[in-house]
Amino acid sequence: MRAVRFGEYGGPEVLRTVEIEVPEPGPGQVSVDVAYAGVNFADHKARLEGYRVPQLPFVPGLEVSGRIRALGPGVEGLSVGQEVAALTEGGAYAEVAVANVAVVFPLAAGTDLRTAASLPTVLPTAYALLHSVGRLREGETVLVQGAAGGVGTVTGQLAREAGAGRVVGVVSSGAKAEYARKYGYDDVVLADGFGAAVRELTGGRGVDLALDPIGGDVLRETLDTLAVFGRLVSFGNASSAPAWQVGQPELYPGGRSVAGFSILTLAQTAPEELRALAERAFAVPGVELPVTGEFALSDAAEAHRTLASRTSTGKLLLRITP
Structure with a gap:
């Protein structure tokens, strides 16, 4: 599958589009065929200075929308093909990402995948x-x-x-x-x-x-x-x-x-508390977050340049496989 990763810290130019193995979900996890991935300042800090990077090379990205590809052992209440938004611990800049089931959220009726990718974090x-x-x-x-x-x-x-x-x-x-x-x-x-x-x-x-x-x-x-x-x-x-x-x-x-x-950090230390919090947040009606920039996966470096320029507003997304 295609993914964007970096093998050294530095400017946006260290982001490279590569072919890597498709990840498989472990116990309590699902894999997602990614439609969109959010671009966050934490991704910029990961690439620049190693923020929350366990080892190199590293695929950045903390939030996705898409369709469930596979269920790991012990996962109940979700189904293959279901449209979801999810938090990840990295790995979202890819055609397939893995997320813990506690932070996988089925989309409400009428919510499109583009909008859904802008909200998990x-x-x-x-x-x-x-x-x-x-x-x-x-x-x-x-x-x-x-x-x-x-x-x-x-x-x-x-x-x-x-x-x-x-x-x-x-x-x-x-x-x-x-x-x-x-x-x-x-x-x-x-x-x-x-x-x-x-x-x-x-x-x-x-x-x-x-x-x-x-x-x-x-x-x-x-x-x-x-x-x-x-x-x-x-x-x-x-x-x-x-x-x-x-x-x-x-x-x-x-x-x-x-x-x-x-x-x-809360996703790691108290995922069920985060899930309850997120469900309350998603229930608030009428909240808008305009997507002000959309980039192809191969243009992730340009998305990072836009983010780092501090001129952007709203939300930036990578378009993977809508």
Whole structure:
């Protein structure tokens, strides 16, 4: 089968289209004939610096849509040929991928494979950030870093649906600001100097819940935007900054708190909890995530260049075998 993999770390040019053996599902797994694969920032970090890469060569990709090809031993409740979306632990940039049954989701009637590929990581992550970890309450103010990205696009809509009083997004350009305002955001500010802008927007009060996938200095500045009893949820380290620390001096004065979330880690440590979370997320009606870029499997390197340029919005997909 065809797959895209890399044998060394580096720029998008290290991605190569190759022929490899078709993987077989093990106990509690299914294999999927892949229609579409999502392109995520975690794939970029895997290729660039080895994020969650157990060994080389490695086939990246964390989410797929397609049709079940084969069932592993002990799998019940699914059938060959059934259309599904699934999370993987890598291997999605291929004609066939393997996933653990706990994170394989049959598609609801009327859901097409292209749409389905855009949601397995994004929608449960956004839902968890607001509800399971962030514990959003009606009327609260929410701040979202990366508001024009995949998670940001969905988070703005979910926050609005949950009754947030004000939803503020942070983006890197004016074009992204215009995009984000279509998806639940009341206000959108530019990343440069966002802390001061947020304090001005809130009359100096700050925000009740802030969500940060960037880390480093951005996380520190985000922490400073919190109101009394505010909560910050870290869900990534796109900046690749050294591990951060926070303690009594930052938290005690305002009764602030910091939490963390990783859908990939939860898939490994508590897959049944992730499944329950995902089912709640998928049940929220009317959430949109526009696919703003679609690439052939052989053009995976170009998809990565687009992602790394930080100019893209919404979701990027690889088209495998629709």
